[in-house]
Amino acid sequence: MENRYNPKDIEKRWQDRWFATDMYHAKDFDSKEKYYLLAEFPYPSGDSMHMGHARNFTNMDSVARLRRMLGQNVLYPIGWDAFGLPTENYAIKMKRPPQEITKENIATFIKQLKAMGFSFDWDREIDTTDPEYYRWTQWIFLQLYKKGLAYKAEMPINWCPKCKVGCANEEVVGGRHERCDEPVEQRNMNQWVLRITKYADRLIDELDKTEYWESVKSAQRNWIGRKTWYDIDYKVEGTDITLRVSTTRPDTQFGSTFVVVAPDSEVAEKLLKYIPEERITDVKQYIEESSKKTEEERIVGQGEKTGVETGLVCKNSITGRDLPIYLADFVLSTVGTGMVVGVPAHDKRDFEFATKYGLPVIRVIEGLDGDRSEIDSVEKVYEDEGIVFNSDFIDGMKSEDAREKMGEYIKEKGIGDVVIRYNLRDWIFSRQHYWGEPIPIVHCDKCGEVPVPEDQLPVKLPEVESYEPTDTGESPLASISEWVNTKCPKCGGYAKRETDTMPNWAGSSWYYLRYIDPHNNKEFADMEKMKYWMPVDHYEGGSEHVTLHLLYSRFWHKVLFDLGLVPEVEPYKVRTIHGVVLGKDGSKMSKSLGNVITPDELLEEYGADVTRAYLMFMGPYEGDVSWSTEAINGVKRFVSKLYTYILALWVKKDDKLAENKDVAKLVKKVHDDILNFKFNTSISALMQFYNSNIDSTFSTADIERLILTIAPILPHMAEEIWEKTGHEFSVHMQRWPEIDESLLEDDVIEIPVQVNGKLRGKIEVSSDATQEDVEKIVLESQILGDVEVKKLIYVPKKIVSVVV
């Protein structure tokens, strides 16, 4: 029974030994080639590590282990993104300090990650809630502040009237507060804002310097939403007001039939005094009503257009036609100039509005095959580009050219402008919560806003009695007078601390830099060390972070770059997205569905190596995978068989044998698959090797190759076998096996023969056979029978195709 696989006996022993040495420590300035492998750091929730964490870290761990064996100096770090609402909410509920809760949660996570046997460099562990960490988060904020990239402004925030708390956008789902399901309202509050829009162009253009997946790049571009707008002045008749309407499709100008102004815009206010008496009551009532609509009602009301006629008319300065002016809240004051020109033939929303108010529809863009038919239903509205007709000086042009011409025209005539605009808004950086980094600013009556001097950082979060948000919407910090009341660093007079804290995104915007130099108390990271390690070679994470987190961290990085504080413009060279581990039925694992399976249960039942192998085997790493208990049992069977198998091979090893082809092929396949993130097929390859070599005998060198090959995948088992076969600790510090490349090619290969596209037989040929050789073999074989051969194609080493 000695060779029976029993992970419980092995795994803990090797983990203790690994973590007692510094074998996974990444050495600064090592002459080996560096490789920085970053997996998103987890939020240490009270529910312990979930399956998604286990899967991602497992996959990345196999890459880290393989690359070390290939002779690279691998930085594979771990840390904790520990500020955040779940912990704060839990603290409020339990009436315990979040600091304590966070410590406990982290301790649980560490235990679990170590039990999985991940090869993190534990010397570089970081925690965003550690004052020695957030000191530098605050320091970076001050650099932004000094550069004029952080400012305070009245900004609308989401306000939950039930909880009496300001909510971040990420806490609002479908217009409702995530925590209590109450609809949120808009409230104006003085907020810290970061000027990310200043970097909008570079955040798009410098994507070219990265090798992100296309889907990641396009998510970034879409979020920023850079577009060319054409603003055109229309004079309102009988007034001195000019409406500057905005459009991205000036090629449809000659199809315009009305103008809509957002009811909450300043212009709407100005128009009021000219509105004829018989309309004024209706208009005022409409403005009133739409201002009361919550975000949720607006979304629900989508499709059902409401609006009001002002009775005013303006002149389209391109076409010279008079257009009636409406107020309608489907037009947003924050988009473009908050005024749009209605072209019902070429915009669905405009069409719906026009139908409701009986406005004319004029088509000016040809459809496919010169289609100029009337637009009489929403389905027929033609929003694509095409050839412009009935349009005076842009007649017959393609949409693209018409736009350019129109841009020149309005600039020439001085009736408008061409403007680049973005969907991206400045980043609201304030949170009125306790569990975040305090914003290091004090407010002095005399000196105004004063940044906390750098030598007084960190501004530590005070210990308080209560973490509950206050009625006023202020952070709970506001009620701690001994903390709030302070001296002005400039004049020494009375001053108050800023009580807003930073959002969860702050600490994670630069953590990859801190891993490089986690214990530095002079600066956030040493420049020479950053020059050695940066950029991150591969950043792996969830799809939920490819817009905001990625954008925010790229923004901070660029600011640091401009200040000469980091060596590269872009922080991450490659960014990939992993799939999600779903429950058995393909739905999300959730407590309410009762389909949650935790890594803890698996470790208990199967041990770390089987769990790891299964997580790799489940499916392609970028896709979602459903949990299957049956399937992990299959992997368990295989892993235990493999264990006894390799030990048995060692007993009957035969050194008279030459180097084995199958072993060479396996070494190559596992190497390629792991580096290409095809973890599932690396496991298949092991299984296949086992199946076809159950009765084989190998030389010492080949068995050693085999053990080394499983090391990145089954790290504990490989270590155990390595020891049992009389080798010295540790298998993970060995070089990846060298193989004789010539063994990868077979001398004699079996080639399929196709006749008229159908498989009809197979022949054996030597790998260097010529077309003539093959032709002869095929004709001599019985495959073709008695037919006339018209053509014979031999694709070397692939196939023979015969046409008869």
Add this chain to the structure above:
RNA sequence: GCAGGAAUGGCGGAAUAGGCAGACGCGCGGGACUUAAAAUCCCGUUCUAGCAAUAGAGUGAGAGUUCGAUUCUCUCUUCCUGCACCA
């Protein structure tokens, strides 16, 4: 609506510089061991017909290019993910 991606046996999936479709695993069927069960091991397993050798069909649907298409092109359908009354 826009952007990105996907569709292959009963299930998860494999194979794309165009070259034997279904590797590998699960499940299922049969057998061995067992008083019996579990575990383990062996054989089989895309579908249809046939005892079989074998023949035909087959990678969401339809067309096209090609000696040859899961892979390339066009049209369409469905699904997932992110964003969105963004004009």
